[in-house]
Amino acid sequence: MTPDQTTQAILYVIVVLIFAKLFGEFAERLKQPAVLGELIAGVILGGSVLGWIRINTGHSLPPQLAVLTFLAELGVILLLFEVGLDSDLEEFLRVGPSAFLVATIGVIGPFAAGYLVSSLVFHVSTIVSVFIGATLTATSVGITARTLSDLNQLHTKEAKIILGAAVIDDVLGLIILAVVSGMVSSSSGSISLWEIGKTALLAVVFLLSAIIIGIRITPFLLKVAKSLYTRGMITISAFLFCLALSWIAHEIRLATIVGAFAAGLILAKTEDQAHIRHRIEPVADIFIPIFFVMLGLSVNIAYFNPFNPEARSALGLTGTLILVAIVMKVISGLGVLGRGVKKLVVGVGMIPRGEVGLIFASLGLSRGIITVDEYAGIIAVIIVTTFITPPLLKAVFSFHRRNAA
Amino acid sequence: MTPDQTTQAILYVIVVLIFAKLFGEFAERLKQPAVLGELIAGVILGGSVLGWIRINTGHSLPPQLAVLTFLAELGVILLLFEVGLDSDLEEFLRVGPSAFLVATIGVIGPFAAGYLVSSLVFHVSTIVSVFIGATLTATSVGITARTLSDLNQLHTKEAKIILGAAVIDDVLGLIILAVVSGMVSSSSGSISLWEIGKTALLAVVFLLSAIIIGIRITPFLLKVAKSLYTRGMITISAFLFCLALSWIAHEIRLATIVGAFAAGLILAKTEDQAHIRHRIEPVADIFIPIFFVMLGLSVNIAYFNPFNPEARSALGLTGTLILVAIVMKVISGLGVLGRGVKKLVVGVGMIPRGEVGLIFASLGLSRGIITVDEYAGIIAVIIVTTFITPPLLKAVFSFHRRNAA
Secondary structure, three states: OOHHHHHHHHHHHHHHHHHHHHHHHHHHHOOOOHHHHHHHHHHHHOOOOOOOOOOOOOOOOOHHHHHHHHHHHHHHHHHHHHHHHOOOHHHHHHOHHHHHHHHHHHHHHHHHHHHHHHHHHOOOOHHHHHHHHHHOOOEOOHHHHHHHHHOOOOOOHHHHHHHHHHHHHHHHHHHHHHHHHHHHHOOOOOOOHHHHHHHHHHHHHHHHHHHHHHHHHHHHHHHHHHHOOOOOHHHHHHHHHHHHHHHHHHHOOOOHHHHHHHHHHHHHOOOOHHHHHHHHHHHHHHHHHHHHHHHHHOOOHHHHOOOOHHHHHOHHHHHHHHHHHHHHHHHHHHHOOOOOOOHHHHHHHOOOEOHHHHHHHHHHHHOOOOOHHHHHHHHHHHHHHHHHHHHHHHHHHHHHHHHHO | OOHHHHHHHHHHHHHHHHHHHHHHHHHHHOOOOHHHHHHHHHHHHOOOOOOOOOOOOOOOOOHHHHHHHHHHHHHHHHHHHHHHHOOOHHHHHHOHHHHHHHHHHHHHHHHHHHHHHHHHHOOOOHHHHHHHHHHOOOEOOHHHHHHHHHOOOOOOHHHHHHHHHHHHHHHHHHHHHHHHHHHHHOOOOOOOHHHHHHHHHHHHHHHHHHHHHHHHHHHHHHHHHHHOOOOOHHHHHHHHHHHHHHHHHHHOOOOHHHHHHHHHHHHHOOOOHHHHHHHHHHHHHHHHHHHHHHHHHOOOHHHHOOOOHHHHHOHHHHHHHHHHHHHHHHHHHHHOOOOOOOHHHHHHHOOOEOHHHHHHHHHHHHOOOOOHHHHHHHHHHHHHHHHHHHHHHHHHHHHHHHHHO
């Protein structure tokens, strides 16, 4: 990385943050969550509109853009870390059964509906239908967490259920990924149940042991940190703890943000919670918007251009998949047990899809299982569910507030 | 950048920060500035010892390492921004004449001595001697600023003179770079005085106008930032202002950190100084150590292995250059006007060399002007002056304290 590339990366950060704040502010003035503005800022900066920052996914990214990708990942890790820090583990355990049901319905529903629609309506082969169903399962919680934060609703019971369900959802997604990858890579189509069980078990063991052991040892670790001479030890220790759990989560094939969320939950139980929260906030303020602008950057609006023949030919399948993806997750809100919880909020909060769906789609495309049209359809699902969630969540909250009044 | 590369970059950050804090703590327990420990942490992680992180300078850096390079740059930018935020512009103007004299002596002295020693003692050609002299001129203020901060001496008059002189030194270094590059690239050896004058003028105009205009408009900008709805606007505005001035400084061929320092000085005059300082601190705490570990990482201790014939052959020149580099900057302390200022502290604070010397050396090597031996000698100057300054500054302060008692 030459000094010129470094300063170009600095320029990228400047432009991304200015656009993020400008459009975030617009969004808020229009009474929309700021995150919607940041997504749109990304679309505008990206290849479809201004073309100032072009990211073509792949290995050959110039170093300046690799830096942006990293800062974006750091941003979403810090977002979930903050959300964890603001949360109370007991409350999560209390909503555990609801979260489990919501996650399970929210995985089985889209899977079954995606499979049935693909095979019955669009007459694609069984394996492709299974594949399409699988891409619709995993919720990507970043956008919901951020929207709830923008709307000041992170402390509600609905938020706890959504976040808990998202963690369980990620473990379920891992199992499905193992099954589907197994189907793809083994020529016989048979899958080792033991391998799948091991993957899932590892994830569950990690989460449980991180929380159980973490809660016991972090007070001790922080005491050591405080006894040290050097400046800023608590901030750095907390930051390192968050990065370490994120890294481990990725190594066992969970999402990094699940690790970051667990790290936040654990440190929330320490007496330094308020201090850590306060010190991490400015770091998070700087890097979180970069993640959402980068999400917007990767949108190619050509997919939605009705005059683009490629987009039009896939329109039927794409539209159907988007509908299935939205409706089946909204239905998952019915998994909430007990009364006094806004089921519609929970269902809408589970709508966004993200990286996991993208991993499935890329896998399917590279193995020649799904066609370019089907791939475009899945990308469209991710884009639409991402952009629709902030205004939809906002509307659902307003609807409930009006009804209560 | 693949998700695996992103998480590997996360792992690098974890390892770098753990080593930084571990060795920084060791250094402090041995009553040395923490920064010395961070430099050593880098050497140990680097190719010469553990080899966990190998940086070969150049374009082909893998993206994970490009990320580390960027975070290091961000670290040193935040360091000088903090130093600027803690400073009072009037105090700088008051020590202006001293700073100017120190900078001038500190540029002319090493240049003349480097030239004379090379041509008279080592009998190298005139152009190479000029080149070697030029590489010894520019002080790199990062290490001194950090050491003064570690020693809680940033508020002393000595610190102001050093920082002021370092800014002037950077402008002078720019002029020398223009002269020497001109000598190198023009076959006739003639240089356009107009070009050089323009470069220098641009730097001075930038610094003056940034400060004069900056002080007038930042209160207004911050008022706008405060009127916005979105969270963390003051932190982000200050951060953006710092990045923007750093970027401009680089574009007009000054060091990024000169821009960052100016940004800090300007915001120090606003009523939000304390708030900004407080919010930037955790961000700085995280990224500053990465810079110093990366400095250590680039050290190849093979240069200092007396059993390495290549290192031995250059030993005479290398040793002499190191001596000249140290002695001539210490002498620059005599440029301090008036009484009550520890001239030795100022001189020692000006010792470290850094990127500018490296730019000269790389230019000379790539054009075939200097030999590999001479290049190694210049690298050795940078390494030794960097590592020697923290303990030396500490010792000089202790010496003065003992004398005063």
